[in-house]
Amino acid sequence: MAARVEDLAADGQPAPVDVQILPMRRRHLRSVLRIEGQAGHRGWSLGLFMSELANQTGRRYLVAKVGVAVVGFAGMLFVGPDGHVTTISVDQAWRRRQIGTRLMLALSREAIQRGATALTLEVRATNEPAQAMYRRLGYAPAGIRRNYYADIGEDALVMWAHDVDTPDYARRLDARERSIRGRTMIVGLDGSGADPGDAPETEEP
Numbered sequence: 239m240a241a242r243v244e245d246l247a248a249d250g251q252p253a254p255v256d257v258q259i260l261p262m263r264r265r266h267l268r269s270v271l272r273i274e275g276q277a278g279h280r281g282w283s284l285g286l287f288m289s290e291l292a293n294q295t296g297r298r299y300l301v302a303k304v305g306v307a308v309v310g311f312a313g314m315l316f317v318g319p320d321g322h323v324t325t326i327s328v329d330q331a332w333r334r335r336q337i338g339t340r341l342m343l344a345l346s347r348e349a350i351q352r353g354a355t356a357l358t359l360e361v362r363a364t365n366e367p368a369q370a371m372y373r374r375l376g377y378a379p380a381g382i383r384r385n386y387y388a389d390i391g392e393d394a395l396v397m398w399a400h401d402v403d404t405p406d407y408a409r410r411l412d413a414r415e416r417s418i419r420g421r422t423m424i425v426g427l428d429g430s431g432a433d434p435g436d437a438p439e440t441e442e443p
């Protein structure tokens with residue numbers, strides 16, 4: 239979707255947007271699947287999201303909301319000293335507003351709190367926007383997994399951010415956070431706000 243004129247700030251960039259980041263719940267899955275469906279290749283099924291949410295051990299799934307609308311989501315698996323990004327997507331209509339970055343920052347900070355020393359992920363070899371986002375968060379290419387995305391016949395680039403438990407990496411995250419336009423409210427993670435739990439929401443049954 240093209241940016242609306244009223245969404246553009248004077249410098250031509252999308253206007254700053256306030257975003258809430260909170261734990262993914264089953265009631266978010268309709269919106270999550272809608273966003274997942276924009277990917278243009280076979281994405282995660284409802285069953286896969288449900289089983290990931292049912293098994294909360296060693297993983298974190300988050301959604302980003304603007305007002306009542308879910309506009310993005312991301313997940314991470316914590317495996318020993320590594321945090322492994324399992325999925326991330328932002329609604330096409332809301333991209334380039336640092337929503338992906340904000341989700342990544344929240345997951346990275348949680349991984350570090352849980353004792354991670356490195357973060358990793360696979361990304362489609364041709365997915366330049368995502369790779370650019372990851373590079374800005376300190377990820378570097380480490381290898382290729384041939385035909386990893388078999389349904390679309392595409393290779394994966396494996397990326398790693400090492401030494402994420404160091405002051406240097408903390409400074410990188412802080413700098414990235416400072417560059418975000420708009421406020422970010424983290425809700426329900428480590429006592430940083432009231433967790434709305436499973437309270438019903440009007441838009442997400």
Ligand SMILES: CC(C)(COP(=O)(O)OP(=O)(O)OC[C@H]1O[C@@H](n2cnc3c(N)ncnc32)[C@H](O)[C@@H]1OP(=O)(O)O)[C@@H](O)C(=O)NCCC(=O)NCCS
Binds near residue numbers: 365370374
């Ligand atoms: C990748 C994705 C999650 C990024 O979300 P986003 O909210 O638009 O990203 P951000 O606004 O946080 O962008 C972060 C940085 O990445 C880079 N970037 C993001 N989109 C870009 C694009 N289309 N072209 C070039 N650079 C881009 C920029 O450096 C950007 O920083 P800046 O806007 O401050 O210059 C989003 O494009 C998406 O959902 N893509 C489809 C799903 C997907 O590819 N997921 C990744 C699977 S591994």
